[in-house]
Amino acid sequence: MMQLFMPVSQHILLARDARVMWDNKTGRSRGYGFVSFRNQQEAETAITEMTGKWLGSRQIRCNWATKTNAEEKQETDNHNAVVLTNGGSSNAAMEANQDTGSKENPENNPDFTTVYVGNLGHEVNRDELHRHFYNLGVGAIEEVRVQQEKGFGFIRYSTHGEAALAIQMANGLVVRGKPIKCSWGNKPTPPGTSSKPLPPPIASYQP
Known part of the structure; x- marks a missing residue:
């Protein structure tokens, strides 16, 4: 082997x-x-x-x-x-x-609307990741998932184009001192998935 x-x-x-x-x-x-x-x-x-x-x-x-x-x-x-x-x-x-x-490269497949976000600090939670991507202003975010103990998460957008722009803009963005790494999620968004934008994230409190 x-x-x-x-x-x-x-x-x-x-x-x-x-x-x-x-x-x-x-x-x-x-x-x-x-x-x-x-x-x-x-x-x-x-x-x-x-x-x-x-x-x-x-x-x-x-x-x-x-x-x-x-x-x-x-x-x-x-x-x-x-x-x-x-x-x-x-x-x-x-x-x-x-x-x-x-079936197709995610970059050319409109069914791919999810962004994989890696190199996250373990202290970064769902709300914080949502705020960072919401502030990019690239489109409607429909789902945010974070595996804090594993240091990665996923952001699902309404459209393929919005997700592509988010990957381009967020790749290398420094979050809690670490540059995040963005790429396409490994699976397309299943047909019939509920399409409803999340409400704006709650602003973080900074004394």
């Missing part, structure tokens, strides 16, 4: 398995690969810390990998797998999503 050591902040995570996807015709890398971790927490940390980092001359993007049914039968812990795509190649990103079971 192939092992890959990935530098993450001040510590090192031991990946359980790593695979680079190759083009059989050209013998060259297709611009993306998969890294499996021993548990979900390590995978989440890798996504948070490695998204936006430079690998050689290219910036990488990380997100959850979703395998096909056939692959799921062979490997039941697929929820701990992360797909790393070459941020400079839209074709590679599209191929990665096709190979992992997604």
